[in-house]
């Protein structure tokens with residue numbers, strides 16, 4: 001059993017809407033829905049839906065987690081532009097995360113790369 005208590009981290013924790021795991025805000029990407037649809041932004045006003053990976057984006061879409069996060073019904077079509085923006089955002093995130101020491105190795109993730 002590995003505990004992931006990081007006493008030095010002052011970053012607020014957010015829950016990924018895909019895997020429901022709490023992670024530091026800096027390790028997650030925030031999605032908001034605005035008048036022109038869903039977008040990736042840390043600063044935009046509105047309800048945030050936090051995601052830790054592209055996998056969780058798809059999981060969240062299937063589970064209608066965006067509906068809950070944004071308190072409105074979300075069409076799958078509305079999420080499509082998000083996928084591309086998320087890919088870019090996660091690329092940035094991974095680059096930034098590689099500069100940090102790894103804390104708590106997640107071993108329970110399926111290694112299957114389908115699709």
Ligand SMILES: [Zn+2]
Nearest residue numbers: 016019052056
């Ligand atoms: Zn996740």
